[in-house]
Amino acid sequence: MILAGIILAEAATLDGKYAAQSQNYGAEARGGMSRADVILSDTEIDYSWGLGFDILVALTQEGYDQNIAEVKPEGIVLVDSDLVQRTLFSKIISLPFRQIAKDLSEERAINMAALGAIAAFCPYVSRESIATIITKRLPSSRVDINLRAFDQCMQSAQIPKLEFSDNKEKFEI
Numbered sequence: 001m002i003l004a005g006i007i008l009a010e011a012a013t014l015d016g017k018y019a020a021q022s023q024n025y026g027a028e029a030r031g032g033m034s035r036a037d038v039i040l041s042d043t044e045i046d047y048s049w050g051l052g053f054d055i056l057v058a059l060t061q062e063g064y065d066q067n068i069a070e071v072k073p074e075g076i077v078l079v080d081s082d083l084v085q086r087t088l089f090s091k092i093i094s095l096p097f098r099q100i101a102k103d104l105s106e107e108r109a110i111n112m113a114a115l116g117a118i119a120a121f122c123p124y125v126s127r128e129s130i131a132t133i134i135t136k137r138l139p140s141s142r143v144d145i146n147l148r149a150f151d152q153c154m155q156s157a158q159i160p161k162l163e164f165s166d167n168k169e170k171f172e173i
Contacts (some may be wrong), residue, residue, distance in 0.1 A: 001057060004115040005036025007137055008122070011129035012040045026096035033062060040124040055121055057114045058084050059097060078117045078157075080110075093117070093157060100152050106142070109149035116153030127154065 002023045009021035020039040037050045057100040058064035058079045069075060069087060079087060081094040095117055101109040112134065119130055133151065135143050 001036045001059065001111055001114065002034055003009075004057075004111040004118070004148060005038045005139065007115060007130060007133045008038050008125060009040070009120065010133045010137075011125045014122065014127050014129040017042060017124045018045050022048065029111065033060075033065070033066070036065075041124070042124075047055055057118060059114060061086060061154045076121055077101060078121075079116065095153055095156055098141065099107075100149055104145050104149055106145045106149070108142075109146050113149040113153040114157075116150035117157040119150070120154050120157035127151075130173040 001151075005021050005023060009019035012019040013125045022037045024035045025033075037047055039048065039050055039117045047081070050070070053067070053070050054072060054075050054076070056058045056064075056067055056071045056075065056077045057078065060065065060080070061084050062067065064077075064079060064084045068077065068087075071089065074091075076091045076093065078093050078095065079163055080097045082096060082098050084094070085121065087094075095113075097113040098107070100113045103106050115130065119125060119127060130150065131147060138146055
């Protein structure tokens with residue numbers, strides 16, 4: 001999710017928003033716990049550490065368990081339907097991020113699938129700006145498949161979006 005956080009922050013700046021992004025890795029070199037925090041705002045950000053999430057994306061049960069307490073009461077939690085089974089939150093959206101990536105024969109596209117779901121709920125970033133940054137950041141041989149994962153999840157998340165949409169000055173992910 002680190003690259004997804006970077007892409008989200010860069011895309012927001014293309015759309016004229018302010019963005020702050022931070023990341024934290026576990027001790028493992030790859031495949032371990034990692035976290036990317038992104039703050040997006042219409043106004044200058046004076047404190048770059050999130051004070052609660054509007055959206056939490058959990059691709060593992062461990063990620064969910066470690067971060068659920070930081071979600072605002074009105075926040076939304078997006079989880080991988082195969083990898084996160086125990087959830088106790090009122091606004092949970094479960095999508096098959098990993099399965100979508102597998103179906104595209106690119107398991108690493110799980111992050112762009114999750115980014116698509118984030119984009120469906122985030123009023124600060126356009127699909128066009130995210131696609132521009134994905135194209136810029138990823139190897140050309142991986143752009144199409146990652147955009148397909150992104151678009152598939154963005155579209156899948158549109159139905160629950162109608163129930164949860166909210167307009168805010170600041171958005172923390």
